[in-house]
Amino acid sequence: MTNTEKKDRGLLRIDTDECKGCGLCIEACPPKVIGLSERLNHYGYRTAVYAGHGCTGCGICFMVCPEPGAITVLRAVLPPSRQTSGLPHHDAEGASPCASN
Amino acid sequence: MSNQAEAGYVVSHGRSKAFYERFERKSELQHQTHFCPGCGHGTVHKMLAQAIDELGIQDRTIMIGPVGCGVFTYYYFDVGNVQAAHGRAPAVATAMKRSRPESIVISYQGDGDLSAIGSAEILHAANRGEHISVIFVNNAIYSMTGGQFAPTTLLGQKSTTTPLGRSAKAEGYPLHISELLATLQAPVYIERVGLGDNKQVAQAARAVRRAVENQVRGLGFSLVEILSPCPTIWKMTPVESQHWVRDVMEKTFPLGVFCDRTREAQAQTAPAAAPPLERIPEILGVVGAAEPEFSATQARTAEVDLEVRIAGFGGQGVLLLGEVLAEAGLDAGLEVSWLPSYGPEMRSGTSNCHVRLSSAPIDSPLVSAPNMLIAMNEPSLRKFDASVRPGGWIIYNGDEFPPECMRKDVHVLAHPFTHLADELGDARACNMTMLGALLEIAGAVPQASIDAALHRLVRNPRWVELDERALERGRAVCRESMVEEVTR
Numbered sequence: 001m002t003n004t005e006k007k008d009r010g011l012l013r014i015d016t017d018e019c020k021g022c023g024l025c026i027e028a029c030p031p032k033v034i035g036l037s038e039r040l041n042h043y044g045y046r047t048a049v050y051a052g053h054g055c056t057g058c059g060i061c062f063m064v065c066p067e068p069g070a071i072t073v074l075r076a077v078l079p080p081s082r083q084t085s086g087l088p089h090h091d092a093e094g095a096s097p098c099a100s101n
Numbered sequence: 102m103s104n105q106a107e108a109g110y111v112v113s114h115g116r117s118k119a120f121y122e123r124f125e126r127k128s129e130l131q132h133q134t135h136f137c138p139g140c141g142h143g144t145v146h147k148m149l150a151q152a153i154d155e156l157g158i159q160d161r162t163i164m165i166g167p168v169g170c171g172v173f174t175y176y177y178f179d180v181g182n183v184q185a186a187h188g189r190a191p192a193v194a195t196a197m198k199r200s201r202p203e204s205i206v207i208s209y210q211g212d213g214d215l216s217a218i219g220s221a222e223i224l225h226a227a228n229r230g231e232h233i234s235v236i237f238v239n240n241a242i243y244s245m246t247g248g249q250f251a252p253t254t255l256l257g258q259k260s261t262t263t264p265l266g267r268s269a270k271a272e273g274y275p276l277h278i279s280e281l282l283a284t285l286q287a288p289v290y291i292e293r294v295g296l297g298d299n300k301q302v303a304q305a306a307r308a309v310r311r312a313v314e315n316q317v318r319g320l321g322f323s324l325v326e327i328l329s330p331c332p333t334i335w336k337m338t339p340v341e342s343q344h345w346v347r348d349v350m351e352k353t354f355p356l357g358v359f360c361d362r363t364r365e366a367q368a369q370t371a372p373a374a375a376p377p378l379e380r381i382p383e384i385l386g387v388v389g390a391a392e393p394e395f396s397a398t399q400a401r402t403a404e405v406d407l408e409v410r411i412a413g414f415g416g417q418g419v420l421l422l423g424e425v426l427a428e429a430g431l432d433a434g435l436e437v438s439w440l441p442s443y444g445p446e447m448r449s450g451t452s453n454c455h456v457r458l459s460s461a462p463i464d465s466p467l468v469s470a471p472n473m474l475i476a477m478n479e480p481s482l483r484k485f486d487a488s489v490r491p492g493g494w495i496i497y498n499g500d501e502f503p504p505e506c507m508r509k510d511v512h513v514l515a516h517p518f519t520h521l522a523d524e525l526g527d528a529r530a531c532n533m534t535m536l537g538a539l540l541e542i543a544g545a546v547p548q549a550s551i552d553a554a555l556h557r558l559v560r561n562p563r564w565v566e567l568d569e570r571a572l573e574r575g576r577a578v579c580r581e582s583m584v585e586e587v588t589r
Contacts, residue, residue, distance in 0.1 A: 007109070010110075010113075011106070011107060011110045013107070015132070017130060017132070017133070018130070018132050018133050020133070020137075020138035020139075021138060022138035022139035022332075022339035022340075023139070023338070023339055023340055024139055024339050024340065024343060027340045027343065028298075028299050028302075030299075042130070043130065045138070057113055059113060059114040060299050060302075060303075062114035062115075062147075063114070063144070063147070063148075063299075063302050063303065063306060064144060064296075064299065064302050064343075065143075065144070065147070066134070066136055066138075066139060066140050066141070066142070066143025066144045066146075066147070067133060067134060067143055068116050068117065068120045068132070068134065068143075068146070068147060068150070068177070069115065069116030069120075069132060071114075072112055072114065072115040072116065073112070073113050073114035073115070074107060074110035074111060074112050074113060075110060075111060075113040076109055076110055077109055077110065077111055
């Protein structure tokens with residue numbers, strides 16, 4: 001991600017050791033930003049992979065996932081204020097990081 | 102993923118604190134569950150863990166695990182855990198909640214567990230309105246054992262035991278547990294949810310949280326039935342099985358709230374905990390009566406090892422005879438055991454019991470080689486005659502001792518004890534006449550202990566009086582017969 005891109009509202013972290021590749025998150029994801037890996041993990045499963053951008057941070061993939069910690073959903077933090085923000089680009093873009101909150 | 106990429110983000114949905122950091126069960130990959138890919142249990146576990154987190158009840162939650170794929174709750178949930186026998190989770194949950202009213206007790210069961218072998222437990226727990234939360238995971242089949250038909254199996258659904266599909270004629274109709282329990286007056290909240298799509302999953306999470314929250318608020322019995330996919334046994338992909346929940350299963354098991362009395366329900370505390378053990382004698386009114394009035398050391402000085410088998414037909418007082426003997430031994434400070442053995446018939450069936458009285462600790466309550474046999478009728482004599490130890494005694498109720506039962510290595514006291522009791526006023530006192538004879542022979546138990554035991558076990562004063570006379574008469578008969586034996 002570069003500073004010139006629009007920052008996504010959400011971000012996914014996938015534990016490829018824990019994921020069993022059931023694919024429920026892929027089916028559930030509203031913006032369809034999760035896919036299945038080509039590589040097999042330690043257990044021989046193809047695992048979920050985040051496309052890298054487009055996550056809204058809705059958390060539905062986390063809800064449907066049967067594993068306790070295979071998926072972690074992160075959400076962008078709303079800067080305390082535009083003046084004190086160290087990320088002027090985001091303000092300039094007019095993103096509303098916490099719209100889904 | 103690098104930390105740099107996560108800068109400016111915070112975790113909004115992550116691993117619940119109610120789960121253990123690592124699951125001890127597995128030698129490797131200890132942060133993974135044992136569930137198959139796409140299993141509904143995993144999803145439900147997460148909903149529960151999240152509810153526990155959000156309600157801040159982790160340190161006072163007790164999970165009751167089932168038998169089935171959900172059995173390992175104790176490997177995953179960092180809360181109090183008890184694993185119940187098949188179907189008995191609601192009964193165990195009842196005990197937990199009543200003995201620890203401040204705890205939050207969650208009974209977790211599958212459909213094979215709850216709706217089949219455990220159908221009585223859940224029905225009565227619900228009917229009593231136990232203050233517990235029940236999570237009922239319904240996948241319409243016995244999955245852990247390989248896919249046998251369950252009470253919840255859909256009509257036409259194939260299983261290993263209904264290979265052509267369930268038919269109403271042969272296997273009956275799918276059991277609607279939520280609807281069934283909703284007809285009861287006590288439950289405060291019963292809802293059926295599904296894991297068929299995103300919307301259903303979100304609703305299921307809300308329902309699970311509500312079921313637990315109801316208990317936190319002290320409202321009463323809550324149950325959430327969750328239609329849950331089993332891709333492995335249904336032989337579908339996880340996504341297909343998810344759709345099957347929504348498109349097929351839901352038609353038989355409609356989703357919805359079947360009972361909601363949470364508004365009118367008054368927050369109450371759970372039923373009072375059971376009284377402490379020390380208070381039980383007082384409550385039962387046996388304080389004082391249990392105090393021995395004689396010297397226990399007197400009995401202890403003599404080596405006692407009585408192994409008694411008492412046999413007769415049901416109704417002859419076989420078990421009571423044994424009980425009085427054991428109770429008297431207990432009173433005399435001896436080690437005792439009393440083991441009844443009888444058929445389902447209350448009258449006229451055969452009945453026998455094993456009694457041991459010993460000055461040393463008793464290893465087993467079984468008496469397979471008695472040194473005293475009380476045979477209250479002929480069949481009992483024939484059955485146990487050969488088992489009597491050489492040098493032992495047979496006390497037989499009958500006019501004539503059957504010659505073929507005669508043994509040279511045992512003592513025999515044969516007498517029509519029934520007639521004796523009849524003369525005293527009631528043939529039913531026969532058992533006490535025979536006990537009197539036994540006590541006369543054994544001599545191990547002080548009279549005071551026998552009186553105390555009799556008073557404790559026989560409530561009717563008229564019977565106590567009759568039994569006392571019967572005991573004495575039995576003793577006398579025994580003494581007379583011994584004199585005869587000596588003078589012969």
